[in-house]
Amino acid sequence: MSKVLMKGNEAIAEAAIRSDCRLFFGYPITPSTEIVEYLSKHLPKAGGTVLQGEDEVASINMCYGAATTGARVMTASSSPGFSLKQEGMSYLAAAELPVVVVNINRTGPGLGGLGPAQSDYFQSTKGGGHGDYRLIVLAPSKGQEMYDFTMQAFDLADKYRNPVLILADGFLGQMMEPVELKERPPAELPKKDWAVGGCRGRAKRKIASYALTNEVGEAHCKHWEAKYADIRDKEQYWENFYTDDAEYLLVGYGTCGRIAKSVVLNARRQGIKLGLIRPISLWPFPEKAFADVKNKVKGIVTVEMNAGQMIEDVKLAVECRVPVHLCHRQGGMLPSETEILNFTAQAFNLALPEEV
Amino acid sequence: MERVFGRPKGLTELPFHYCPGCTHGVIHRLIGEVLEELDIIEETIGVAPVGCAGFSLDFFSCDFVGAAHGRAQAVATGIKRAMPDKMVFTYQGDGDIAAIGTAHAIHAAARGEKITAIMVNNAVFGMTGGQMAPTTLSGQVTTTSPYGRDCDIFGAPIDFPKTIATLNGAVYVAAVSVDSPKNIVQAKKAIKKAFQVQQKGLGFALVSVLSTCPTNWGLSPADSIKWLQDNMIPIYQMGELKATEEVKAL
Amino acid sequence: MAKVIVLSEYCKSCGLCVNICPKKVLAIGDKPNAKGYYAAVVTDESKCIGCALCGTVCPDLALEVYKKRS
Numbered sequence: 001m002s003k004v005l006m007k008g009n010e011a012i013a014e015a016a017i018r019s020d021c022r023l024f025f026g027y028p029i030t031p032s033t034e035i036v037e038y039l040s041k042h043l044p045k046a047g048g049t050v051l052q053g054e055d056e057v058a059s060i061n062m063c064y065g066a067a068t069t070g071a072r073v074m075t076a077s078s079s080p081g082f083s084l085k086q087e088g089m090s091y092l093a094a095a096e097l098p099v100v101v102v103n104i105n106r107t108g109p110g111l112g113g114l115g116p117a118q119s120d121y122f123q124s125t126k127g128g129g130h131g132d133y134r135l136i137v138l139a140p141s142k143g144q145e146m147y148d149f150t151m152q153a154f155d156l157a158d159k160y161r162n163p164v165l166i167l168a169d170g171f172l173g174q175m176m177e178p179v180e181l182k183e184r185p186p187a188e189l190p191k192k193d194w195a196v197g198g199c200r201g202r203a204k205r206k207i208a209s210y211a212l213t214n215e216v217g218e219a220h221c222k223h224w225e226a227k228y229a230d231i232r233d234k235e236q237y238w239e240n241f242y243t244d245d246a247e248y249l250l251v252g253y254g255t256c257g258r259i260a261k262s263v264v265l266n267a268r269r270q271g272i273k274l275g276l277i278r279p280i281s282l283w284p285f286p287e288k289a290f291a292d293v294k295n296k297v298k299g300i301v302t303v304e305m306n307a308g309q310m311i312e313d314v315k316l317a318v319e320c321r322v323p324v325h326l327c328h329r330q331g332g333m334l335p336s337e338t339e340i341l342n343f344t345a346q347a348f349n350l351a352l353p354e355e356v
Numbered sequence: 357m358e359r360v361f362g363r364p365k366g367l368t369e370l371p372f373h374y375c376p377g378c379t380h381g382v383i384h385r386l387i388g389e390v391l392e393e394l395d396i397i398e399e400t401i402g403v404a405p406v407g408c409a410g411f412s413l414d415f416f417s418c419d420f421v422g423a424a425h426g427r428a429q430a431v432a433t434g435i436k437r438a439m440p441d442k443m444v445f446t447y448q449g450d451g452d453i454a455a456i457g458t459a460h461a462i463h464a465a466a467r468g469e470k471i472t473a474i475m476v477n478n479a480v481f482g483m484t485g486g487q488m489a490p491t492t493l494s495g496q497v498t499t500t501s502p503y504g505r506d507c508d509i510f511g512a513p514i515d516f517p518k519t520i521a522t523l524n525g526a527v528y529v530a531a532v533s534v535d536s537p538k539n540i541v542q543a544k545k546a547i548k549k550a551f552q553v554q555q556k557g558l559g560f561a562l563v564s565v566l567s568t569c570p571t572n573w574g575l576s577p578a579d580s581i582k583w584l585q586d587n588m589i590p591i592y593q594m595g596e597l598k599a600t601e602e603v604k605a606l
Numbered sequence: 607m608a609k610v611i612v613l614s615e616y617c618k619s620c621g622l623c624v625n626i627c628p629k630k631v632l633a634i635g636d637k638p639n640a641k642g643y644y645a646a647v648v649t650d651e652s653k654c655i656g657c658a659l660c661g662t663v664c665p666d667l668a669l670e671v672y673k674k675r676s
Contacts, residue, residue, distance in 0.1 A: 023438055049437050053430065054463035061427040061460070065403070065434025068421045073434070091424050196419035196435075198442050200398035206413040208404070208422030357607065361658040361671035372666055376618035376643070381665030537626065537662045570620075577620040 003178035008146040008168065009034035011179045012076070012102055013042070015150035019184050021072040021100070022048035025062035027055055027081060030114050031170035032104035035076040056081040060088030060101070067097035068207045070195030072154055076102035078170075079112065079120055082128070089163060090129030093224070094209030096194075098157035100150065101135075102166045104173040107332045115332015116169035116255055121309035124167050125283040132221060134228045136164040136235060137282040139253040143177030149280075151184060158189045160231055167282060169305070171255045171334065231284055238286035239278040242268065246275025248348060249293065251314050252303035253279045256335065260303050263340045270353055274344065279310070290317035299348045300324045303340055305333075323347075366391035370414050377577020379567040380408060382534045383476055384415055386544045387447070390551055391418065400443040401435050403428045405452035408483045409476065412447055426456030429464040432471045443554055445472040450491040451481040454516040461520065461562075468525025468559040472550045475516065475562060478569035479588065486572025490514045493587055498572070513591070517564040521598040527559035529598040533566035535584045546596070549606060558602050566592070607674040608656025614645035616668035621646075623660035623669060629653040632660060 053059035211217035257278035267274035366388030400418040406425035413420040423431040521529040530546035550561035568580035635647035656673035
């Protein structure tokens with residue numbers, strides 16, 4: 001199949017169209033705006049509707065409404081906009097509505113800057129909105145994954161009746177890469193026999209998320225808890241890169257995972273047995289990837305564009321039995337291969353024969 | 357003898373949980389009757405607010421969706437855009453639509469979303485115990501205006517249907533009341549028209565209904581009716597505030 | 607010929623129907639229903655004219671009105 005040169009944001013948008021999503025409600029915010037612009041142009045051609053909501057709060061609630069009818073629906077935003085959506089995310093999870101949400105992480109907190117960052121990891125994986133809910137979070141690291149993971153996100157959302165988040169950054173969103181525009185993969189998805197749409201021929205349905213008594217409240221919570229335990233068991237995704245004989249590991253997702261691959265190759269050339277575990281699902285965090293690691297590896301460095309967020313999950317995954325260090329940049333800066341390798345060498349007292 | 361008055365098919369058999377004398381129940385009945393008379397129960401999806409009517413999901417016979425506080429207009433937009441040939445209505449208190457939900461209501465009206473909005477105005481935030489709302493009257497005592505609403509500090513009550521009527525996308529806006537049998541009949545006519553506007557796909561329709569809140573006003577049901585008549589009706593523009601030519605021709 | 611029936615388990619004793627009835631057919635009763643409300647009662651069925659003003663103002667669908675079609 002031929003490849004198309006396109007921006008990461010555009011790849012997400014095209015994947016949504018080919019996933020039979022026909023509704024998009026959004027609001028422009030840099031560096032995610034190409035998604036709403038591309039869809040404004042192409043989704044109507046496919047018979048779909050793009051509505052620019054008056055704000056991010058309206059957009060996520062329009063997604064909520066559309067999702068109650070069983071339709072596939074998406075929205076996209078960037079950090080401050082994603083903050084505005086948190087009430088909506090909590091309501092989506094509670095009402096168990098499948099919606100795909102994209103956050104092209106920019107720097108924060110506050111108005112921040114437009115550069116790439118990974119500072120929304122906590123917000124995405126630990127909550128963001130109120131209550132005990134989880135988002136399935138997928139972290140692409142290149143244009144093809146921006147496309148593929150979007151398609152997967154729609155299927156996961158339908159499979160589990162849960163919102164799914166694509167967490168990328170401005171670097172990935174803006175970068176142009178060749179992308180193969182694959183067909184929507186076949187998937188066995190449950191029937192949406194909970195959706196509203198007029199009660200002709202059936203009993204009326206309601207979709208809400210309140211609990212009138214504490215007993216009902218607890219029953220709801222236990223139901224969600226069981227669902228999340230099921231997802232945690234079945235939907236952990238990661239990539240192993242030179243991990244089989246690795247003595248030291250890098251852990252990084254998205255752009256950092258991509259840069260880390262070069263670091264691994266450089267290190268290997270210099271005789272350092274470095275490997276990379278690249279989380280693809282951030283929630284559920286790929287704990288299974290670390291099952292053997294805590295007994296085998298001498299040290300880990302997480303590579304992140306934040307003040308240290310994913311590192312906490314890595315420490316938990318290895319049960320704090322292995323030293324874990326943080327190599328990080330912030331404010332929109334990217335870590336370079338050189339600084340990551342130097343940091344790793346310094347952290348574990350490793351000799352670097354070559355002048356890097 | 358045949359029954360000439362009773363429960364409409366648009367309502368389920370469940371007893372309402374509203375306070376004695378609260379006119380939410382009257383408004384529910386009017387909507388239930390309209391849904392039945394227009395034969396649209398099975399084509400309709402309602403959107404419930406946060407507020408006393410947050411439990412209205414159980415009282416109507418049609419599909420219903422609960423929205424976050426203030427977001428009903430956005431949720432209704434999403435439903436209608438997904439299913440344009442279905443009837444979508446919101447049922448919102450004044451707190452839900454004219455405080456937290458103002459932006460969404462204004463923009464749904466501005467876009468001319470083909471939905472029917474029912475606003476129930478009782479001049480307070482009822483469910484949470486009677487706090488001041490943007491519609492609370494000058495001098496009215498509430499739990500957050502214990503000395504009476506001082507308009508110098510808090511501004512004057514907002515005439516929300518009048519605000520919505522200024523928007524081109526809003527093709528039918530009516531301000532009614534359910535304080536007396538005569539006004540209840542007028543209210544039903546307005547509600548019916550607001551649904552007929554949607555049937556014809558003409559644009560956004562809003563009916564604002566003045567309603568009592570005996571518990572939080574600290575008045576008996578009968579005195580609440582009187583209070584509404586003496587204090588609320590005089591300060592608002594009542595009747596059909598807007599009806600385009602197409603709506604008039606219905 | 608007309609009559610009104612009170613569905614007492616729905617009644618919340620708000621009194622609006624009692625006030626509005628032009629023939630004073632309804633009154634607040636002296637028996638509490640299951641929820642503890644003193645439901646309205648029909649005092650003199652023969653006076654009912656089937657105008658249904660009571661039902662119109664009732665917030666709880668606690669009244670049904672019947673009329674003989676002439």
